[in-house]
Amino acid sequence: xxxxxxxxxxxxxxxxxxxxxxxxxxxxxxxxxxxxxxxxxxxxxxxxxxxxxxxxxxxxxxxxxxxxxxxxxxxxxxxxxxxxxxxxxxxxxxxxxxxxxxxxxxxxxxxxxxxxxxxxxxxxxxxxxxxxxxxxxxxxxxxxxxxxxxxxxxxxxxxxxxxxxxxxxxxxxxxxxxxxxxxxxxxxxxxxxxxxxxxxxxxxxxxxxxxxxxxxxxxxxxxxxxxxxxxxxxxxxxxxxxxxxxxxxxxxxxxxxxxxxxxxxxxxxxxxxxxxxxxxxxxxxxxxxxxxxxxxxxxxxxxxxxxxxxxxxxxxxxxxxxxxxxxxxxxxxxxxxxxxxxxxxxxxxxxxxxxxxxxxxxxxxxxxxxxxxxxxxxxxxxxxxxxxxxxxxxxxxxxxxxxxxxxxxxxxxxxxxxxxxxxxxxxxxxxxxxxxxxxxxxxxxxxxxxxxxxxxxxxxxxxxxxxxxxxxxxxxxxxxxxxxxxxxxxxxxxxxxxxxxxxxxxxxxxxxxxxxxxxxxxxxxxxxxxxxxxxxxxxxxxxxxxxxxxxxxxxxxxxxxxxxxxxxxxxxxxxxxxxxxxxxxxxxxxxxxxxxxxxxxxxxxxxxxxxxxxxxxxxxxxxxxxxxxxxxxxxxxxxxxxxxxxxxxxxxxxxxxxxxxxxxxxxxxxxxxxxxxxxxxxxxxxxxxxxxxxxxxxxxxxxxxxxxxxxxxxxxxxxxxxxxxxxxxxxxxxxxxxxxxxxxxxxxxxxxxxxxxxxxxxxxx
Ligand code: ZN
Ligand code: ZN
Ligand code: FE
Numbered sequence: 001x002x003x004x005x006x007x008x009x010x011x012x013x014x015x016x017x018x019x020x021x022x023x024x025x026x027x028x029x030x031x032x033x034x035x036x037x038x039x040x041x042x043x044x045x046x047x048x049x050x051x052x053x054x055x056x057x058x059x060x061x062x063x064x065x066x067x068x069x070x071x072x073x074x075x076x077x078x079x080x081x082x083x084x085x086x087x088x089x090x091x092x093x094x095x096x097x098x099x100x101x102x103x104x105x106x107x108x109x110x111x112x113x114x115x116x117x118x119x120x121x122x123x124x125x126x127x128x129x130x131x132x133x134x135x136x137x138x139x140x141x142x143x144x145x146x147x148x149x150x151x152x153x154x155x156x157x158x159x160x161x162x163x164x165x166x167x168x169x170x171x172x173x174x175x176x177x178x179x180x181x182x183x184x185x186x187x188x189x190x191x192x193x194x195x196x197x198x199x200x201x202x203x204x205x206x207x208x209x210x211x212x213x214x215x216x217x218x219x220x221x222x223x224x225x226x227x228x229x230x231x232x233x234x235x236x237x238x239x240x241x242x243x244x245x246x247x248x249x250x251x252x253x254x255x256x257x258x259x260x261x262x263x264x265x266x267x268x269x270x271x272x273x274x275x276x277x278x279x280x281x282x283x284x285x286x287x288x289x290x291x292x293x294x295x296x297x298x299x300x301x302x303x304x305x306x307x308x309x310x311x312x313x314x315x316x317x318x319x320x321x322x323x324x325x326x327x328x329x330x331x332x333x334x335x336x337x338x339x340x341x342x343x344x345x346x347x348x349x350x351x352x353x354x355x356x357x358x359x360x361x362x363x364x365x366x367x368x369x370x371x372x373x374x375x376x377x378x379x380x381x382x383x384x385x386x387x388x389x390x391x392x393x394x395x396x397x398x399x400x401x402x403x404x405x406x407x408x409x410x411x412x413x414x415x416x417x418x419x420x421x422x423x424x425x426x427x428x429x430x431x432x433x434x435x436x437x438x439x440x441x442x443x444x445x446x447x448x449x450x451x452x453x454x455x456x457x458x459x460x461x462x463x464x465x466x467x468x469x470x471x472x473x474x475x476x477x478x479x480x481x482x483x484x485x486x487x488x489x490x491x492x493x494x495x496x497x498x499x500x501x502x503x504x505x506x507x508x509x510x511x512x513x514x515x516x517x518x519x520x521x522x523x524x525x526x527x528x529x530x531x532x533x534x535x536x537x538x539x540x541x542x543x544x545x546x547x548x549x550x551x552x553x554x555x556x557x558x559x560x561x562x563x564x565x566x567x568x569x570x571x572x573x574x575x576x577x578x579x580x581x582x583x584x585x586x587x588x589x590x591x592x593x594x595x596x597x598x599x600x601x602x603x604x605x606x607x608x609x610x611x612x613x614x615x616x617x618x619x620x621x622x623x624x625x626x627x628x629x630x631x632x633x634x635x636x637x638x639x640x641x642x643x644x645x646x647x648x649x650x651x652x653x654x655x656x657x658x659x660x661x662x663x664x665x666x667x668x669x670x671x672x673x674x675x676x677x678x679x680x681x682x683x684x685x686x687x688x689x690x691x692x693x694x695x696x697x698x699x700x701x702x703x704x705x706x707x708x709x710x711x712x713x714x715x716x717x718x719x720x721x722x723x724x725x726x727x728x729x730x731x732x733x734x735x736x737x738x739x740x741x742x743x744x745x746x747x748x749x750x751x752x753x754x755x756x757x758x759x760x761x762x763x764x765x
Contacts, residue, residue, distance in 0.1 A: 009038070009052040009085040012062070016076035017105045017393065018047045020150045022136035024093050025178045026070050031091040034061055041094040042149075052085055071137050071281065072107050074393065093173050105423075106145055106452055108393050109225050109369070111283045111313040113138035115176060120315055126165065131207065131316040132190045132363065136180040138281070142392055143226045143367050144182060148452055152181045156364040163188035190363035192316070197356060199348055207316075210359045211323035219243050221333055221347060221355035225314055226369030226388045226428075227340035228333030228347045230355055231257075235326050240299035243329065246354040248336045250616040253301035255285045255308035255371065257330040259321040264309050267294045267327065274376050282389030283313035284372035284381075300329055305627045308373065313389070320359075332370060339431050339441050342368040367448065368441060369428045377709055378716070383733045384707055385413070391428035392449065395731060395741065398500045402751040406446070406457035406480075407743030408470040410487060410514070410736040412618060414438070416446055416470075417740035418455040419748065424497070425453050426732060426741050432618075433469040443473065459751065461485055461743035465515035485746045487514025487739065488525045489534045491702040494742030495734070496531060499727045502749075503530030504698075506537075506690050508683055508715075510598035511703030511735070512552070512619065521545070523597025523703070524649065526686055528694055531749035537694070538647035538686050540601065544592035546585040551592075555603035555621045556613040561586040562604045562655040568662060571608060598679070598705045601651040605658050605675050609668040619704060626708045629676055630669035637678030641686055649686055654678045673710070680714035688722055700727040704735035 014023070019042050027040040027049055036053040051058055066075050112120070116133045119125040127133045134140065147154040162170060166185050169177040177183045184190065194206035202209055214220055217239040220231045230247070232239040234256050244250070258264045264278055268288035278286050290307040301307055310330070312318045321328065332340040333351050341347035342365040348358060373385040383390075400422045407417040414430045427445050431438040450456065461483045462474035474482060485493075491514075492507030507527040516522035517536075524540030543561045545551040551558055556575055559567055560582045572579045585592045599622060606612040606621035611628060615621050637657035640650040654675055661671045687699050699719050706712050712728065719726045732738035 006054055007052055007085045007087075008055055008058055009050060009083040010058060011081045011083050012049045012051060012065075013046060013079045014049075014065075014075055014077070015046040017072065017074035017107050020136070020141065020179065020181060021072035021107060022070040022176070022178065022180075023047050023073055025136075025173045025175075026068075026073075027065070028091060028093055028173050030061060030064060030068070036061055037089055037091055039092045039094045050083060052088070071113070072110055074105070076396065105394065106148070106150055106392055107141040108282065108389050108391060109141050109143050109313075110138045110281045110389070111311075112315050112318060113281075116315065117318065120318065127185050129207075129319065130186050130189070131192055131314070131319055132182075132184055132361070133315045134180065134182050134184075135176045136178060137176070139180070139182050140225055140363075143365050143369055143388070144363070145452065146366050150181060155181050156366050157182045157184065160184055160189050160363075190361045192359065192361050195348070195358040195360065197352055197358075202357060206359060207319055207323065210357065211320060213357055214320075214328060215325045218356040219246065219354060221351050221358045221360070222316070222320070222330070223344070223347070223358075223360040223365075224317070226365060226367065226371075227342040228351060229330045230333050230351065231328045231330050233324065233326065234300055234329045235295045235297055237297040237299070240297040240329055243331075243354070244299050247331070251302055251620060252617045253304045253306075253308060254329045254331045255310060255373075256296070256300060256327045257310050257312060257317060257321065258327045260311065263327060264311065267291060267296070268307055268309055271376070273379050277374060277376060277381055278309065278311050282372065283310055284374045284389060285310045287373065287375045287384070295326070303624060303627065310371065316359075337432060338435065339437050340368055340370050367428070367445075372429075375707065375709055377712060377728070380730045382707070382709070382712075382729060383731065383737075384735070385429045386415070386426065386732060386737060387428040392425055392452070394423040394425045395497065396500075397422050397424050397497065397745065397748065398502060399748060399752060401744065401748045403458045404455045405459045405461065405744050405747045405751075406455075407461045407740035407747070408463070408474045409740035409743070410463050410490075411465070411468045411470060412512075413733070413735050413737040414442060414470060415737050415740045416442065416449070417744045418446075418449050418453060418457065419744045420453065420455045423453070424741055424744055425449055425455070429737055439469050439473075442470070459483060459747055461747045463487055463490070463515065463739070463743075464517070483747050483750060485743045486517050486534070488516075488522055488527060488703070489529060490739045490742035490746060491734070492527055492529045492534070492700050492742070493531055493745040494732055494738035495700040495702040495727050495729055497741050497745040498729050498731045498738070499700075501698075501700075501727060503700075504696050505529060505700040505727065506687050506694070506696055506698070507534070507700045507702065508687065509703045510683075510705035512599035513595060513597050521593055521595040521597060523595060523599055524601065524651070525596065526647070526690060528690065528696060529700075531745050532753055536646055537690050538641075538649060540596040540598060540651045541648045542594040542596045543600070543652070544586040544589050545595050545600065546582045546592045548591060548593055551600070554614050556607040557582050558600045558604035559607040559655070561592070562601075562652050563608070563659065566656065566659065568608060568659055570610070574613060598651075598703070601654070601679075602705065604655050605672075608655065608658050608662065609671060611668065619707075622705065622708060625672050626676070626710050628669050629672040629710055630667070631673070631710075633670045633673035635670070635674040635677065636681050637674050639678060639682040641682070641689065647686060647689060649682055654682075676708070676710045677714055680711055680718060683715050684718040684722060687719060687724065691724070697723065698725045698727065702729065702734045702738070706734040
């Protein structure tokens with residue numbers, strides 16, 4: 001026993017994602033390596049340990065602890081306090097102390113690690129070719145967790161009793177699978193099945209037969225981590241076209257899964273940041289510039305210069321890609337806008353008309369989760385859809401929420417957000433809250449998150465739009481305090497929270513539509529904002545939306561509204577039957593609500609250029625307008641800014657410039673770029689004017705329109721050149737998927753300010 005007087009003993013507490021990620025064996029190994037004695041264990045707050053040894057060794061231990069932590073660990077806080085040395089020899093892992101309120105975090109699902117991949121490919125390993133191989137450093141997490149604490153009986157692995165070999169790995173602190181809850185092997189774990197459309201097992205090995213079916217041009221449903229995908233060979237012209245027809249999905253691009261980074265490089269131009277995101281453990285779909293002559297079928301991503309690419313993230317994907325002749329289309333297993341299927345019976349019913357066969361297994365999915373989608377912007381991720389691989393990791397709030405808060409989000413690309421203390425748990429992408437299935441997914445998700453993270457919301461935040469199902473849901477909750485937050489204020493607050501900032505900023509919120517404080521539809525807004533409130537200082541000049549929501553689906557109506565009788569003859573001809581009626585509607589403002597939406601401005605231009613007269617998915621016209629832009633073009637269009645109660649930005653000037661160039665014979669590709677530049681330049685000018693009047697030199701860019709990288713790049717560059725500090729999104733999407741976080745951030749600020757009188761945010765004028 002070492003002489004007591006030379007030793008110190010400290011208590012160390014680590015909080016964050018530290019359970020179920022191999023943290024205790026890691027601590028055990030590190031302490032033993034340094035010759036320290038003591039103990040380590042889990043409790044409801046995270047991991048606790050007592051470390052005893054010389055001052056120098058204990059310091060070395062504490063310095064190394066965060067630096068070499070296991071890959072899935074997220075350390076949020078390490079606290080130490082002195083203890084009296086006990087002289088207890090050895091270092092031990094002690095049993096969990098499960099009493100009290102759970103305050104630990106659940107990991108996101110993680111792509112198969114390199115060690116598991118090596119075993120998967122090793123014919124001498126007992127998990128050779130086993131499609132469910134995983135370990136403490138990888139595998140399913142959030143999607144299989146039914147309840148806390150994170151322990152096998154509370155996951156969908158509960159029905160699988162471990163065989164002796166797996167059990168000994170599970171109980172061995174020195175093993176990579178120590179306390180890996182989903183640990184299993186061919187002897188004891190889930191099994192693959194391949195069923196025909198009637199649910200009958202097909203003969204042969206499921207994997208080999210499935211790969212042969214794919215190669216032969218079949219449409220295959222594949223059970224993944226968070227739900228069913230449907231897959232076809234991406235080079236197969238007939239199969240991809242068939243998939244599109246069966247899914248009733250006319251234009252929206254399909255994502256493609258490739259075997260590895262080399263295969264990804266064959267399809268897309270990828271910079272080092274893109275490589276890092278593609279190969280990272282979260283494995284989102286990454287939207288990348290597509291190479292001109294890829295061997296992909298035309299139906300994969302029609303008319304799209306970008307391609308959504310992802311790398312395999314489950315062992316099953318790795319095996320399937322290995323055995324298939326090239327990249328596969330892997331798209332959500334659903335019909336058009338419904339949520340993704342995740343239960344076997346339901347999938348077989350709903351996908352019966354789409355898939356020829358089902359590659360499935362008997363490990364249940366508890367939480368339905370779609371693939372995440374990101375773009376890459378200036379060396380960082382620009383999230384488009386935050387779901388599998390990211391949820392339910394919380395964001396840390398700069399200021400703790402004074403009371404538990406629920407943000408209900410908006411309507412499209414819905415998410416919710418629960419906040420307790422410094423943690424904001426943003427849900428995975430739920431979908432558009434427009435049908436019963438999605439609403440059920442929303443309410444069940446809230447129930448699940450409330451239990452997992454022990455948040456009982458006392459304050460509930462909703463959008464100002466009275467007809468959103470999320471607003472109605474909030475109003476139906478008993479015994480809570482309600483706060484309404486204006487949509488674009490929530491957008492800017494989400495950007496602030498994304499950056500750990502509090503404002504004030506000049507917030508530029510450009511999106512499709514949101515309910516304004518004055519009851520009109522907003523969407524091209526400049527707000528002087530902090531978390532607690534805003535002033536609408538400038539906006540796009542409102543124009544009528546002839547036919548209301550019909551104008552969203554039919555961008556040509558917006559061209560008519562912007563141009564009236566100045567519209568190009570061709571456009572009027574294309575819609576001759578309805579043109580005059582639509583013009584009259586716009587002119588008299590009957591069934592034509594006014595909107596300052598930037599999304600509708602992009603729609604109008606796409607229609608004028610003949611790129612999109614009608615759309616099949618939200619934002620399609622703007623997406624295709626960006627895709628068409630000639631990236632070598634330098635020109636720009638001017639737009640007037642006039643003074644009123646707020647500054648008025650004249651979007652119509654841009655549309656007229658588009659028409660003039662079109663009539664002068666300028667190529668649509670060049671016009672598209674000049675229009676994008678014109679919008680960016682106008683934003684910069686307005687921001688400079690607002691800085692002059694307010695003295696605020698920080699700008700925050702949010703709203704779905706800023707998923708457009710051409711616009712975003714020019715706007716950020718110009719603002720920075722003008723001396724602004726610019727905040728953009730890198731953790732939550734700029735689109736409505738970020739609204740719930742913004743709502744929570746606003747509510748937290750209002751509660752901290754304690755201003756009961758002004759609960760809810762309208763316009764501060
Ligand atoms: Zn692994
Ligand atoms: Zn086993
Ligand atoms: Fe929005």
